[in-house]
Structure formats: C-alpha cells, structure tokens
Amino acid sequence: MEKQTLALHTQPQHADVYGALNMPVYHSAAYGFASAEAMNDAFVGRSNDPSYSRVTNPTVTFFEDRVKQMSGAKNVYAFNSGMAAIANTIVALAASGRNIVTSKHLFGNTVSLFTNTMGRFGVETRYIDLLDPEQVEAAIDDKTALIYFEIVTNPQLEVADISILSEIARRHNIPLVADTTVIPFSFFDASGLGIDIEVISSTKYISGGATSLGGLVIDYGRFPSLYRSIKFELLYNLGAYMTPHAAYMQTIGLETLSARYTVQAANALELAQRLQHVPEISRVNYIGLPDNPFNDLARKQFGETSGAMVTIDLESKQACFDFINRLTLISRATNMFDSKTLAIHPASTIFGAFAGSQRRAMDVRDTTIRLSVGLEAVNDLYEDILQALH
Numbered sequence: 537m538e539k540q541t542l543a544l545h546t547q548p549q550h551a552d553v554y555g556a557l558n559m560p561v562y563h564s565a566a567y568g569f570a571s572a573e574a575m576n577d578a579f580v581g582r583s584n585d586p587s588y589s590r591v592t593n594p595t596v597t598f599f600e601d602r603v604k605q606m607s608g609a610k611n612v613y614a615f616n617s618g619m620a621a622i623a624n625t626i627v628a629l630a631a632s633g634r635n636i637v638t639s640k641h642l643f644g645n646t647v648s649l650f651t652n653t654m655g656r657f658g659v660e661t662r663y664i665d666l667l668d669p670e671q672v673e674a675a676i677d678d679k680t681a682l683i684y685f686e687i688v689t690n691p692q693l694e695v696a697d698i699s700i701l702s703e704i705a706r707r708h709n710i711p712l713v714a715d716t717t718v719i720p721f722s723f724f725d726a727s728g729l730g731i732d733i734e735v736i737s738s739t740k741y742i743s744g745g746a747t748s749l750g751g752l753v754i755d756y757g758r759f760p761s762l763y764r765s766i767k768f769e770l771l772y773n774l775g776a777y778m779t780p781h782a783a784y785m786q787t788i789g790l791e792t793l794s795a796r797y798t799v800q801a802a803n804a805l806e807l808a809q810r811l812q813h814v815p816e817i818s819r820v821n822y823i824g825l826p827d828n829p830f831n832d833l834a835r836k837q838f839g840e841t842s843g844a845m846v847t848i849d850l851e852s853k854q855a856c857f858d859f860i861n862r863l864t865l866i867s868r869a870t871n872m873f874d875s876k877t878l879a880i881h882p883a884s885t886i887f888g889a890f891a892g893s894q895r896r897a898m899d900v901r902d903t904t905i906r907l908s909v910g911l912e913a914v915n916d917l918y919e920d921i922l923q924a925l926h
Contacts, residue, residue: 539606539722540794546602548594549584560599561784565589581767590685591771595780599787603752606722606790607734610757613766614750614778614786618717618737619645621751622902624776625713625735626650626684628765632658639666639696640898641689644886646715647898650684666696672704679916682711687833690872691847691882692905693821695830698837702730710917717741717872718845720797724838737872741797741844744789745830745875748782750837796875796911803917804909810918816925818903819849844873850925853902857879858880860905862924865916877910877917882885 548559567586568776569575577583578592585819586592600612615621626649630636633807636650641661647729650661664671666685684704685696700715705712711732720741726734737741738750755762771777778786801824808822823834834842850856860868860879869878870885880886895902909917 542602542605546598546605548598549601550594559595559784561780562586562589562594562754563780564593573601589776589780589920590775593777593780593783595787596778596783599778599783599790602719602787603754604792607754608727608756609734609754611755611767613753613755613771613813614738614783615753615776616714616734616751616778616782617648617749617776618739618751620776620912621737621753622646622715623649623737624774625733625753625762626654626659626682626772627774628762628770629682629711629713630654630659631804633676634679635660635662636682636684637641637662637664637672637675637680638684639689639694640664641692641694642686643690643715644882644890648889654792664759666701667694667695669700669704672701676704676708676710680708682713685922686715686718687837687869688719688823688843688845690845691904693823693828693845693847694832695823695834695837697833698729698731705732706730711762717837718843719841720793721752721754722793723797723841723851726754729837732756733762734760738786738789740870740873741793741800742789743782743786744792746871747789748785750778750782750786750792780884797844797873798841799911800873800909801841801918803911804844804846805842805919806914807907807909807917810914811846811848811921814922814925816850817848819847819850820850821847832853846907847904848900849903851903853883856903856905857884859924863920865912865920865921866907866924870910874908875911877912878908880906882906 554630566825571880578585578587596614600614604612621915662675664675700792714731714733717737717740734754736752738752805824808820811820866879870880881883887895
C-alpha cells in the first residue's frame with residue numbers, strides 16, 4: 537500500500553471492543569494480567585502486551601506501528617520530544633571514551649547536548665565540515681561511535697551528500713544517524729540513501745499544527761545494539777517515553793501529513809521566489825530555488841519538495857528585530873512546521889547562549905531571520921513581509 541493509505545489504515549494489535557475507528561487514548565499507568573506467566577512474558581519482551589506505561593502503552597505502540605509501516609523500519613520508538621529522541625539515541629550508541637563525528641552546523645540544543653551534557657560523561661564530539669569527505673575520514677578512529685548530521689541544517693540550510701557519508705560509515709562499521717525533521721520521513725527513502733537511524737521532532741510536521749510535543753527514533757535494524765539498549769534499558773531508566781495523549785494527537789496528525797506538507801512546501805517555494813525580488817532583502821536561502829548551491833543534491837536525495845524552512849537576510853540585527861516586531865500575520869515563535877507561519881531571529885534566541893565567535897563558526901548570522909512557512913495564502917504572507925520591511 538502507498539504511505540498515505542498506511543497512514544490511515546494501519547491496524548492496531550487488538551481490535552477495539554466497541555469498534556472505534558480511532559485508537560482510544562489509554563490513560564492508564566498499569567495493566568492487569570491473567571497470570572504470573574503472562575506478566576513475565578510482557579516484562580521480558582516475549583509478548584506485545586503492555587507492562588507499564590513508562591515503557592509501553594497501547595496508544596503509543598499504535599503510533600509507533602503506524603510510523604513503522606510507513607517507513608519500512610525494523611523498530612520505531614516514540615519519545616516525549618525531539619531532543620529526547622536524540623539524547624536516547626546518543627546514550628544508546630556512545631559511551632565514555634568514545635566520540636561522535638558531526639557537523640559544525642547543528643541545532644543549538646543538539647550542540648549543547650553533545651558538548652556539555654555528553655561531554656560531562658566522557659563522550660567527545662568532533663565538529664567538522666561534513667561536506668568534505670577527507671575531513672570526515674580523518675575525524676574517524678576506532679573510538680568513533682557514530683556519524684551524526686541534519687539532512688538540512690537549521691538555519692544554515694546546508695545539505696550533505698548522504699551517499700558519501702553512508703559509504704564512509706559502512707567502511708568503518710559505525711551507524712549513520714540523521715535528524716530528518718526538515719523533510720518528512722514519508723517523502724523520501726532514508727534507508728535507501730544509507731541512513732541507519734532517523735531522529736525526528738514529531739512536534740513539527742507530524743503533530744498536525746503544533747498540537748503536542750514528541751520525538752521519534754526510526755531504526756532500520758542495522759545496529760541491533762540500539763534496540764537492546766533503548767527497549768530494555770533506556771525506556772526503563774530515563775523515563776522519556778511519549779505520553780498517550782501526545783501519541784493520539786500525532787497519530788491523527790499522520791493522517792493529514794501528506795496534504796499539509798505538500799501545501800507548505802509549495803508555499804515555501806513560491807514565497808522564496810517572490811522574496812528574491814524584494815530589494816530590502818539581501819539574501820533568500822531556500823534549497824528549492826534552482827540557483828541554490830544545494831538544489832541539485834537536494835532534489836536527488838529528497839525528490840521534488842524541499843521543506844518549509846526559508847531564511848532571509850536583512851542589513852543588520854536591528855533591522856531584523858524591527859522587521860519581526862512589525863509582523864501582523866506571521867507569528868513570532870520558535871517552533872517549526874506549524875500550520876501557521878512563524879518567524880524567529882536564530883542568533884538571539886536558539887543560539888543566544890553562544891558567544892559571537894561560536895555563532896560565526898557555526899555560520900549563524902546576526903542578519904538572518906528564519907521563516908517556517910505554514911498553510912496561509914502566499915499572497916497574505918508576502919504582503920505581511922512587505923509591510924514589515926517598511
């Protein structure tokens with residue numbers, strides 16, 4: 537079946553007693569068992585029966601199964617945020633004395649997780665230019681636990697060649713872990729490109745209009761240690777499992793993901809094209825523009841759509857603040873891929889805790905505004921931007 541059909545028709549493990557077409561929300565912490573033997577089977581993984589809602593819940597399992605069907609993954613784990621998905625993946629794969637090879641262009645909290653949190657536990661992070669295969673090769677040694685990258689960096693909009701990174705990872709027998717939040721997992725073949733593990737903030741496109749927080753780890757099964765660590769250790773010990781209500785909301789979000797994303801990506805392209813001709817804007821960055829340096833590679837890897845993130849550059853930080861303050865339709869907010877269009881100044885917010893030299897090294901400019909393009913009419917978005925520039 538097509539992915540859109542699977543988003544609507546993946547069946548639960550057990551039919552609902554009332555025949556409900558939507559999976560019910562199981563707001564229960566504990567579950568009764570018919571026998572001690574059945575309880576034993578559930579706790580050691582010999583059955584799919586839920587044991588305790590910190591580690592298994594029927595509503596969350598249904599959401600995971602739907603994503604598994606749509607992605608073709610071997611295992612899917614739902615967490616209570618995108619950062620929780622990233623953190624659990626890194627803790628599962630890395631350890632004291634090991635290192636992570638990654639890009640200098642990463643989301644601010646991911647940098648903090650790697651450098652500060654994991655650094656305190658003895659994990660080294662090596663920040664390099666992932667566009668340079670020689671640097672990637674040189675950074676890897678026998679202590680390297682994984683290569684980590686964002687398929688489209690935020691907010692730089694850099695696109696690495698996944699096939700090259702995958703070839704290097706395979707040669708060293710280490711997992712290639714990708715944050716694929718910017719392009720929905722159902723719109724490209726991550727596994728076919730060579731990605732071993734996807735991490736996603738399902739708060740974004742999947743939730744269906746920023747209805748709930750969530751994160752996903754999509755595991756294609758090439759590194760079984762991830763399954764053992766998350767399933768039988770981290771879900772129990774770290775307590776970051778998705779809540780049942782969030783899973784319910786995001787299951788519904790999956791049903792309209794394709795329709796919403798198609799409009800958002802089309803809106804982003806049209807808006808970026810129009811903004812290229814506005815004299816007050818010094819730069820428009822969107823990988824869907826034909827003259828973008830990553831356009832050919834992005835089309836090869838992700839197909840015809842290019843996501844819903846656009847950045848624009850103005851003459852100064854103050855000009856950016858003035859512009860954001862004058863917006864009347866576009867919301868001032870930090871989320872991405874809401875149904876509403878959002879604007880933010882990344883350097884003073886997401887990367888506000890970093891020193892100026894650090895931001896420059898990460899190519900986070902004081903002159904950049906990030907737009908997450910929503911479902912509004914493009915004419916209205918364009919008019920709001922024009923009036924905010926004057």
